[in-house]
Amino acid sequence: MPISNLTPADLRLTIVPESLGFSDTSELLNLPLPWIGQERAETATRFGLGMDQPDYNLFVLGEVGSGRTSLLTQAMQAVAVERLVPPDLCYLHNFDTPERPLALRLPAGQGRQLRQLLLKMAKSLVTEIPQQLAGQDFKTESAHIEKAYKDEEAKAYAELSSFAEARNFSIHREAGRMVFTLLGEAGQSLAEDEVLSLPKERRAAVEQAEQELRVEITLYFEKTRPLERVMNEALAALLRQVVKPLLDHGLQEIRAGLKKQIKDAAKLNAWLDDMAHDVLDNLALFQIADDDEESRQDFLERALSRYRVNLVVDNGGLSGAPVIIEDNPLFRSLFGSIEYQSESDVLVTDFTRIRAGSLLKAHGGFLMLHLRDLLADALVWEKLRRFLRSGRLQIEEPGTAFTPIAAVSLEPEAVDIEVKIILIGSRDQYYDLQEADPEFARRFRVKVDFAESFSSSDETRHASSIFVAHACRQLGLPHFSSAAVARLLEDGHRDADDQARQSAIFARAEALVMESAAICRARKNELVEAEDVDAALQARTWRHNYPDQRLRESIAEGDLLIDLRGERVGQINGLTQVDLGDYRFGFPIRITSRTFAGDAGLLNIEREVELSGPIHDKGVFILQNYLAALFAHIAPLSLSASIVFEQEYHGVEGDSASCAELYALLSSLSGLPLRQGIAVTGAVNQHGDVLPVGGINEKIEGYFRICETAGLDGSQGVLIPWRNRRHLMLESKVVDAVAKGLFHIYTVEHAKEGIELLTGIPAGTANEAGSYPQGSVLGHAQKNLQIFRRACHAPEHPKAGRKLLR
Known part of the structure; x- marks a missing residue:
């Protein structure tokens, strides 16, 4: 398909407040809080909590902030009420x-x-x-x-x-x-x-x-x-x-x-x-x-x-089965303990000093643990493995054997325990456990998988609005207008980088609710409005964006070289993203390429100096194979080329720059200049298809801010994969600039389409013999490759001379 220039309506999802069906969240307080977008996890939870057979414990996996603990606690309490008191x-x-x-x-x-x-x-x-x-x-x-x-x-x-x-x-x-x-x-x-x-x-x-x-x-x-x-x-x-x-x-x-x-x-x-x-x-x-x-x-x-x-x-x-949440699973607090006192330099005890741990207290009910806490203590881990195998608990005090004074020991009678353990962990921990300790993993036959995002619909938006209402009541906050909730929902789509999907990390949403309410109270308003949410988002960005600001200042001051106007041969602005954990941002980086006659092939300078990761190296190899396929009719190529990320000293990872690297290489090979105002991101496969990349919103906004500082003149923009369109949730400032024609967002499905935009010349299509039309980008490149080939085989060429002597 041809290159497309996206319209403002394509750049973000806008939720109409009236479509939510309420004026403010106080109208939703009488509605129960549902499992938002977690139907799979909810079904698995209900199945696991209802199974009374051994080894049907629950392993809950998902991202922190997805509501794993709160939703499982809510489910456990609902089931516990219906059970007999142990x-x-x-x-x-x-x-x-x-x-x-x-x-x-x-x-x-x-x-x-x-x-x-x-x-x-x-x-x-x-x-x-x-x-x-x-x-x-x-x-x-x-x-x-x-x-x-x-x-x-x-x-x-x-x-x-x-x-x-x-x-x-x-x-x-x-x-x-x-x-x-x-x-x-x-x-x-x-x-x-x-x-x-x-x-x-x-x-x-x-x-x-x-x-x-x-x-x-x-x-x-x-x-x-x-x-x-x-x-x-x-x-x-x-x-x-x-x-x-x-x-x-x-x-x-x-x-x-x-x-x-x-x-x-x-x-x-x-x-x-x-x-x-x-x-x-x-x-x-x-x-x-x-x-x-x-x-x-x-x-x-x-x-x-x-x-x-x-x-x-x-x-x-109790009025039902116990629900225990053990946030500090030390040996004594989890398995019980025996207290001692010193009498005449001897530690003495009796049956009255036996203390129950969480496992004993949870008998007949539910016990929630976090895997990371258990793995921190090998003694706790081994004791729990033995308990899960036998179902019997022996209270002991393991440290008494190493005390400097004699101790009168007790061996309380072991007891059978029937408890449903809910273990919270990440996906990586779950699969690591499956491999490292399959016997332990077999005790957790119910996998409760919390999604990171979910498909948005009228139902999920309504459920998310109920979540906001309950958060306001529980935290004692002013309620949100429908416009404010719509803005919160849009931020959920932005967090998921998807117009069709919403983030399931509701901890972020809850934090934004609290921060927006604080701004509302500071303004002495009774109802949180959309501008309060926007102000909270801007304040959050301001608290975290110092590294982003310093990079932009370095570009404005000329320390980092980025051209935003004109044309250059073998030079292009790629887009990259920096993820600091608590903040993500994008910024441009100059990519340059040089080509000349030789047989060294493509040299990835980052790889040679060990500043690139395996995924980036993979992208360069794919690029190299695609280039070889374009000119297979004159293979083997007599080409020596280099690609480098200019002024990059911290390392490069990912394949999202492979499309920009291809364009820089083709520009150097063809001798045709590239527009410097258009920054490029996208991965390319061996057939030239441009693949979607992550962090697309941060990359676009990062480049936009650089152009805005230098002055928008209508020539700047970005070239992104066509398959990234649904991931766009850009801030309003970018959308407004696109609407005014000051900034452009282009999408391409194939690499050839992008080179046409950047050079203003058709890419060229090979004829039956594999040759490209003269005057096309690939035609220019083909011509230069043939020159390189003749140069490499000329008698005066050092390597050609050696070949002739053979």
């Missing part, structure tokens, strides 16, 4: 092995109830058991038991005393031992030296009597100790008899208080029985003297902690 999770003291606390699941709310009932029971036992032990009935019965023992013990002691007296010994008790002393004839106690002074026969008799007494003392203890054991057993049985009704009543209240069906009922009943046995086995602790209040309080603390419930997950306040 059970509470408690940890209990293990009476058999205290280092292995027991896990107990209870219906939601009953964990708190069990904790209160046990606390009430423990306090009542501490109060009521001493009262029962102080009662008259208990005292009478215990005194009777003790009296029976003492009577038997007194009888045995009297017999022992008689036995000792018969052998001239006195005997008495001292600190639980029997002490005996030899008596003299007068009944006095003999000292050791007096015993030694006795006659030998007398000493032998004393020693014999002493041995007999020792044997009798042993027999005495053998007789009284069983009596003491019987007494203690009788007293213990009496204590149990007194306390057991209290325990039974307390346990009955606990079991009656937990009315709902409990999945772990057998486990809870077994633990309550163990607790009752533990209380009965330690009744002596309740017999602390009344005046030892400190000891009594110490026991109270120990009793409360021993029979306490550690309610690590309390779902009593």
Whole structure:
């Protein structure tokens, strides 16, 4: 098709405010916020959240700002409301092995109830058991038991005393031992030296009597100790008899208080029985003297902690399944932890110091994580992989093995967890994960792919208007008029570089809403208008465009050489784009070419000095092949040529300049000058078709600003690919200049069309023999190539001479 000069109507999409169907966004507040342009992601999300089978976790991929987190949170909350509330999770003291606390699941709310009932029971036992032990009935019965023992013990002691007296010994008790002393004839106690002074026969008799007494003392203890054991057993049985009704009543209240069906009922009943046995086995602790209040309080603390419930997950306040968003997935916060305290240079802990992490809290519901956060900690990543494989979570404190002091460790009972994990990541992270860790990736069978842009329609514009209305309400901002919303929508098309598609990065739109509202308030207006949005866009540009401004100043001051008028051979203005991450802008760059006779072919100077990327090098090779195809009838070409980006010191990447490079090369080869006021962008393929390029709006506007600074005279413009027409969303200043004929935007579909515009001479079409008409651009180039060929084969030519010598 022939070259076309675009009209102002072709240069941008203009949305008529009246077509939106409202006067301002306050009229849209009662409408629900839809998934704008994300039908694929919405369908995948609903499918994934509704699947109860294992490994149907969701991997959400897309660009930052596309609404991944907010929309998934909204979807999770909507589904969670319809689900049952999951059970509470408690940890209990293990009476058999205290280092292995027991896990107990209870219906939601009953964990708190069990904790209160046990606390009430423990306090009542501490109060009521001493009262029962102080009662008259208990005292009478215990005194009777003790009296029976003492009577038997007194009888045995009297017999022992008689036995000792018969052998001239006195005997008495001292600190639980029997002490005996030899008596003299007068009944006095003999000292050791007096015993030694006795006659030998007398000493032998004393020693014999002493041995007999020792044997009798042993027999005495053998007789009284069983009596003491019987007494203690009788007293213990009496204590149990007194306390057991209290325990039974307390346990009955606990079991009656937990009315709902409990999945772990057998486990809870077994633990309550163990607790009752533990209380009965330690009744002596309740017999602390009344005046030892400190000891009594110490026991109270120990009793409360021993029979306490550690309610690590309390779902009593929920009305549906939990929705947890973990923004800081450290090991402790994600998997739970065990707290320690130092006592006598030893780290100690117990079951009451177990803490739940996000995974435990999300049981029965949803947990959202960001992949980048997980990858930052290899320990977290490996633990999560193990959990996804088994579905069971073991709370541990991995750092205790490396502490400088000894630690008392716990190994809480592992629990099964049913949770739907929603993992947020980028596309690159998703596919990297598929390759690097396929086992992990297999756990996320639902791919939720958020689009970067979507086809615009009346429905999507209406939905976007609802988004603006909700943003104004949530942020407390003044509402937007329909004209302001239309301007926001146009900026969405500009962000997508497409008249038919709108950007799905709504974080940018939300930021523009806030900035526009701030300007509106500064003007003391009640409604945000289109001029407020334009002012916000201009202010945003002003905050970011310093590098752009400095480049334009360098061109205006003559430091960067750009010709905007006249004609030059082998020289053209290409268009390039600089993307700084937070700001993109375009500017022209001079491309020059030199050609002469030789056989070196095309030299890409950027490539030779390693200032070009692979895509740019690919474009030059394609250009070279297209050039060779144009003149295949005189191949091999006797040509040496060079192409260079003048004053470019930072590197070149991309193939969008290959069309401009081709024109510079053809100009040098044909000797025909090119119009310097027309800047060129576009990629070329091996058939000469001009392919679309990115950043087309920034490139055009960047060149326009350079021309505007130098003064528009109607000769300047840009030459762009015909296939880039739908990507045009130019600022109003450029559109106005085109309308006045001061600036032109041309489109071409084939490279030959562009060379005709730049030289004013037909490109030329090859005849059956492959030759081009004289006077055409390609005809001039063909003529010069034939001259180069003859020059290379002339005898005086150094290389031709060498060939002739062969």
